[in-house]
Amino acid sequence: MKELKATVADVAATLVATRDRLEGLLRRDRSWTVEQWLERFLDHPLARTLARRLVWTVDGVACCWAGEALQTVDDTVVEPADEATVRLWHPVLDPDAVGPWRDFLTRHGITQPFKQAHREQYLLTDAERATGMYSNRFAAHIVRQHRLNALLSRRGWSYVQHRNDGASYDLPWLALPDWGLRAELGVAGIEDRGDDLVFDTMGTDQLFFIRGERLPVPLAEVPPVVLSEVMRDVDLFVAAAGVGADPNWYDGGPQGRYRDYWAQSSFGELTPTGRTRRDVLADLIPRLAIADRCTLTDRFLEVRGDLHTYRIHCGSGNILIAPDERYLCIIPDSAKAKEPEMYLPFEGDSRLAEIISKALLLAADKKIKDPVILRQL
Numbered sequence: 391m392k393e394l395k396a397t398v399a400d401v402a403a404t405l406v407a408t409r410d411r412l413e414g415l416l417r418r419d420r421s422w423t424v425e426q427w428l429e430r431f432l433d434h435p436l437a438r439t440l441a442r443r444l445v446w447t448v449d450g451v452a453c454c455w456a457g458e459a460l461q462t463v464d465d466t467v468v469e470p471a472d473e474a475t476v477r478l479w480h481p482v483l484d485p486d487a488v489g490p491w492r493d494f495l496t497r498h499g500i501t502q503p504f505k506q507a508h509r510e511q512y513l514l515t516d517a518e519r520a521t522g523m524y525s526n527r528f529a530a531h532i533v534r535q536h537r538l539n540a541l542l543s544r545r546g547w548s549y550v551q552h553r554n555d556g557a558s559y560d561l562p563w564l565a566l567p568d569w570g571l572r573a574e575l576g577v578a579g580i581e582d583r584g585d586d587l588v589f590d591t592m593g594t595d596q597l598f599f600i601r602g603e604r605l606p607v608p609l610a611e612v613p614p615v616v617l618s619e620v621m622r623d624v625d626l627f628v629a630a631a632g633v634g635a636d637p638n639w640y641d642g643g644p645q646g647r648y649r650d651y652w653a654q655s656s657f658g659e660l661t662p663t664g665r666t667r668r669d670v671l672a673d674l675i676p677r678l679a680i681a682d683r684c685t686l687t688d689r690f691l692e693v694r695g696d697l698h699t700y701r702i703h704c705g706s707g708n709i710l711i712a713p714d715e716r717y718l719c720i721i722p723d724s725a726k727a728k729e730p731e732m733y734l735p736f737e738g739d740s741r742l743a744e745i746i747s748k749a750l751l752l753a754a755d756k757k758i759k760d761p762v763i764l765r766q767l
Contacts, residue, residue, distance in 0.1 A: 401436065408437050412444065413504045414546060415478050417619035419568035424448070427476040440503045445479040445491055452479050452487060456498040463490045482511050482618045495735050496673070502736040508670065510662035512621035514609055523606045524598040528624045531594045531655075532580065532648055537631035538562075538592060545623050552589050554582040564623070566616060571607060572600050573620045575627075591633065597624055625661055634706060656708040660689055664705030667742050670735060671704060674746065677732060680753040691745060695755035697767055702748055707741050709748065711767075718766050720748060 412431075422430065431441035432455070442455035453460045453468045460468040470476070481488045491507040494500075502508075518525045535551060542549045542562050549562040564573040576595025583590045597620070599607040609617065633648055634655020660668060671691055675684045685692040690701040692712070699712040709718040734742065751758065758764060 404436055405440065409440055409503045410544075412437075412440055412478070416480055416506075416509075417566065417616055420477070422476045424470045424472055424474050424476060443500050443502050444506055447477045447479050449474040452484065452491070454491075454494065454500070456494070456500065461494075463487060463494050465494075479506070480615050481507065481509050482513075482614050485511065492735065496733075499733060501734055504738050505666070505736045508666055508736055510618075510622055510625070510666050512618040512625070512662065513614070514617065518609050522608055522610075524596040525609060525621070526596060527621065528597060528628050529576070529595050531628040532633050532651055533577075533592050533594060533628060533631040534633060535579075535589050535592050538577075538627055541627050541631055545626070547623070552577070552579050552592065554579055554587045554589055564620060566620075569613060569616055570601055571612065571616065574598055574600065575624055594624075594628055597621070622662075625663060629661060629663060629705070656706045657689070657703050657710065658705075660705045664689075664703075667739065667745070668704040670742060671745065674732065674734070675749075678746070678750070680750060683753045684749060691749060693749045693752045695752050697755045700748075700752045700755075702745055702752075704745065707744050707748065709752075718763075720751075720763060 427446070431437050434441070445452055445454045447453075448460070448468060448470045451462060451468060453462050455461075456465070460470065462468060481491075488507060495502065495507055512527075515527070518527070539549060539551055545564075547562050547564045548560075550559055552559045561577060562575045566572060575597050577592045578595065579589035580591040580593050582588060599609070599612050599620075601607050632655055634652050668686065668689075668691075672686055675681055675686065675691070678684070680693070683694045685694075686704075687701075689705070690703055690710075693700045693702065700718065701710045701712055701715075703709070709720060710716065711718050732746075755767065758767070
């Protein structure tokens with residue numbers, strides 16, 4: 391039994407590492423022969439459980455495993471030629487096919503191991519064309535350094551914690567060897583913890599790319615896939631590590647200095663990730679037993695309970711009680727709601743599952759037993 395448990399743990403760890411490696415390939419310039427692809431991915435005893443749920447291009451033709459064969463988006467069976475070249479499909483390079491591929495996944499009940507067909511796309515804006523060498527899209531956000539550090543490490547970025555000791559520290563950076571580039575994100579310390587001078591909160595600044603010996607690269611010259619993937623990483627950093635994502639900061643943090651920032655982050659306009667989540671919710675909500683109690687607006691999933699109507703933000707997952715917009719603090723662990731047992735088109739978005747769980751909980755608000763929640767109702 392000990393050996394079996396150890397094997398199960400090893401398999402689980404290997405699958406996580408393989409999933410991360412596969413997702414990392416989206417920003418790489420990699421291709422394989424059909425033989426290599428079959429051996430390393432599609433027919434591999436472990437990797438196949440992930441690879442067969444992804445979209446690949448075989449000599450430029452996008453296809454995915456469904457049933458017992460490779461199929462195109464219109465369900466045409468594909469027989470790869472031995473001399474074909476295989477790449478991992480990216481939506482930035484095929485935007486018109488995004489909708490059809492999402493429909494394909496739903497039609498065949500395929501849950502992707504990470505967002506691919508539903509992946510957010512970050513394209514160059516007019517403001518970034520004007521600045522030329524850098525992007526301010528993710529500047530002026532307030533993030534918790536320990537969370538930022540963990541996210542950077544998970545996504546393959548290099549970073550050393552900054553201390554308030556006057557020393558010079560490298561900025562977070564990501565090597566992009568296939569393209570001869572390096573991405574860097576500007577950060578600066580705001581407040582330290584006092585005891586060890588490690589900055590607790592950091593402010594974000596410009597995102598830029600360099601080549602060789604600190605040669606800045608115009609954003610317009612960065613390959614679109616690379617630009618989108620790097621910006622997606624940074625958006626994840628500011629969303630997941632930002633104080634606006636933490637319901638414990640609803641009072642604005644120390645002396646309430648970040649109250650306006652927290653409110654804007656928690657209930658403001660949706661980021662690309664939030665918009666993707668809203669689109670997915672639009673497909674999922676009609677399948678729930680509480681569908682008649684739910685309404686989607688531009689930013690919120692509104693849930694009509696027996697006691698109140700609740701507005702759950704599709705980005706942060708934070709909640710307002712209508713009509714007086716009173717904040718309802720529900721820490722995910724305190725919701726005591728089961729994970730929704732339903733088809734989801736991709737794995738890895740815990741906030742999507744959290745929003746659905748909160749909706750199920752609040753639709754039956756008269757049955758809530760948690761005293762922390764009841765005191766707020």
